[in-house]
Amino acid sequence: MIRTPLRPLARILRARERGENPDIIERENRRIRHEQMRDRERQVAEGRLLVLGALFVCAFAVIGFRMGVLAASEPREPRAAAPGSAIVAQRADIIDRNGRVLATNLETHSLYAQPPQMVDKRAAADGLAAIFDDLEADELYEDFTGTRKFLWIKRRISPEQMQAVHEIGDPGLLFGPREMRLYPNGPIAAHVLGGSSFGREGVASAEVIGVAGVEKRFDGPLRDPARDGAALQLSIDLGIQATVERVLHGGMTLMNARGAAAVLMDVHTGEIVTMASLPDFDPNTRPRPPVEGDASDSPLFNRALQGVYELGSVFKIFTAAQMVELGLADRHTLIDTQGPMTWGRHRIREFRNKDYGPHLSVTDVMVKSSNIGTARMALEIGIERQQDFLKSLGLFEPTAVEMVEAPSGRPLLPRRWTEISTMTISYGHGLSSSPVHLAAAYASLVNGGTRVQPTLLKRDAPVVGDRVVSEATSQAVREMLRAVVAEGTASFADVPGYAVGGKTGTADKPLTRGGGYYDDKVIATFAGIFPAHDPKYVIVVSLDEPVETSGDEPRRTAGWTAVPIAAEIIRRTAPLLGLPPQIEPGATEDITLTSN
Incomplete structure (x- = not known):
């Protein structure tokens, strides 16, 4: 900064020439400098006061706005801030x-x-x-x-x-x-x-x-x-799920069953439209898991997914399908059913020692549900080929259903897979699986022959899996399953307008300890498809220890217990699934060509 001198030389010299006092010039300059200094200090002070005033105005505006917000909001309890990450409470529907x-x-x-x-x-x-x-x-x-x-x-x-x-x-x-x-x-x-x-x-x-x-x-x-x-x-349909559960509960009560399960699945996409297990619970008041006793006694136990059972004669269609696929037989090939069948110290008999004669066709083996005929077909197939086929249907591993309980539904396989194992597994004893396994396997056989993976997520289009049987074998399976309902053990499953096909299975229930089986306790299962000529859905109904008591003697077979329940489910749900009743197309061999 350039400072102006208080006694400028030029003015002093001129003042002396005129005879004036040079000190007056110094006093005047000092006065001017002091006035300039006061003006600058006043401007600085005024600026500071202006800034401070603006700050006070802003602070009071913020406080007033906050007071207004608090006055307009609902009162809340004061809370102390807690360290740690924030709790995310929102959960999607x-x-x-x-x-x-x-x-x-x-x-x-x-x-x-x-x-x-x-x-x-x-x-x-x-x-x-x-x-x-x-x-x-x-x-x-x-x-x-x-x-x-x-x-x-x-x-x-x-x-x-x-x-x-x-x-x-x-x-x-x-x-x-x-x-x-x-x-x-x-x-x-x-x-x-x-x-x-x-x-x-x-x-x-x-x-x-x-x-x-x-x-x-x-x-x-x-x-x-x-x-x-x-x-x-999800792939679940709420209306159909409610209908199935209502029918299943009524059927379980009428059949005096200990428990029940039902699965309804799309044969092309693998979507599970319904999965029901009884007894059930209310998830709003979910009970505590049991700490002792049998897990299946708890309502939390999912019999459709976690329940692994020997399912009986519903497995016979797998043996028949493999015979056709391997070219060892067709639907009309005669099978030796002369009994009893002896294998070492083991004897295989028909249910209630029935005699079906010396021969039955492959289709009639399914219709009559012949244990001997199925066992002889299994022997012809052999151990390794049977294992490979059942494995291709997903019966060796837990299902891929999107539930945490799915891994616990692992099938139970024999420790040593011998020829007697091959024979008993062919008619559903010796290998345990769940109703969901069974539904997926049936879907894979009847949808044209491609592997189906069950899912609980909605799919917009089918997922084409590996081929397990040919189109021709799939057609033969559909015809055999239809014959079982039209002529055989599942006649109560015939629902007018829907051409139901399926297979029954009644398996003795194993003892909880010591090996062996109960004499009067069974797992009754029906695995069905509809419409049989062009399957859209597969249904599996399984009952734990059912007994039908309307007759003179108690009846426990699936034809009397599980089949009527499945028929009622189809009768009520098929229209909800968008399937109107249709006239079943006739067999091509019954059509006679004529000329005009």
Whole structure:
């Protein structure tokens, strides 16, 4: 900065020439400099005051805006910030193939107590015990008067219960907002959905986690914020699932069965339209898993997926299909059925020692359900070829169904696969599998011969799997299954307009200990297809220890127990599936060509 001198030489010289006093010039210059300095300081002070005033105006504007927001919002309890990652409470919906809700979320509240803030602990304990039947007033009072500063009372409460707690009026009883999982259809498709529970919890929110079924299998995607709440769509049809469960429950009651399972599957896509297991449960109030006893006694046990049983004569169609596929026979080839059949110390007989004569065609072996005829065909096929064929149908490994319980449904194979194993497995004893395995295997045989992978996710188009049999063999299988219903052991499955085909299976139930089988307990199964001439769906119905008592003697065979239930399911669900009744096309050999 250039400073102006107080005694400029030029002015001093001129003042001396005129006889003036040079000191006056210095005083004047000093006065001017001081005035300039005061002006600059005043400008700086005024600028600072202006900035400070603007800051005060902004601060009061922010405070006023915040007060307005608080005044317009609902009051909430103050919460202390907790360290750690935030709890993600939002969970996507689960819907059926038509978009109907199977599982969704409901806003609710939790109830907790802070004893140091409570005014009348005795009155609060008595009031809570009066509202909630499962709470004891003395136990609550003991907790309130202890050293605890925080106490969960209820993880979720209804609006009515919340209002009742409000009326107690104690400031130490506080509420926390949260979401709960709601299954609006109650026990319908309970085993498929599985259920959910609370994971990490805070007073402001709680994460909802899957504990079983598809809820646990897809727990990550259902909670993934990146999916923006996109619903999980299943292949299940809610209306058909409800119908099947209603019919199955009525049939299980009429047949005095211990349990029941049903699977309805699209033969081309593998989509499971219905998976039912009885007894069932309500996933809104999911019971605790059993800690002792037989797991199958629990309503949580999924008989359709986890239930691994010897399914009996429903396996016979696999042997017949392989005979045709290998070129060892066709539908009309005669098979030796002379009995009894002896193999070492083992004897194979027909059911109730029936005599079907010296020979039956392959089709009649299925129609009559001949154990001897099937066993002789299995011997001709051989051990290795039988193993390869059953493996190609998926009967050696757990299914790929999208549920956490699927790996537990692993088929049980013989430790040593001998020739006697080959014979007994051909008619459904010695190899245990689940109803879902059976449905997928039947679908693979009748859809044209390509492997089907069962799924609980909706598919827009079929997934073509590996070929297991030829088109011609698939056609022969369909005709044989139709003959079983039209002429054989599954005659009660004949539903007018739908040309049902299928096979019955009645397997003695193994003893829980010591080996051997019960004399009066069976697993009765029917595996069917409809319409048989152009299959769209396969249905499997299985009953645990059924007994039909309308006649003079109790009847336990599948033809009397499982088949009528399957027929009623088809009768009610086929129209819902978009299948109108049709006249069954006649056989081509019955058509006579004539000239005009």
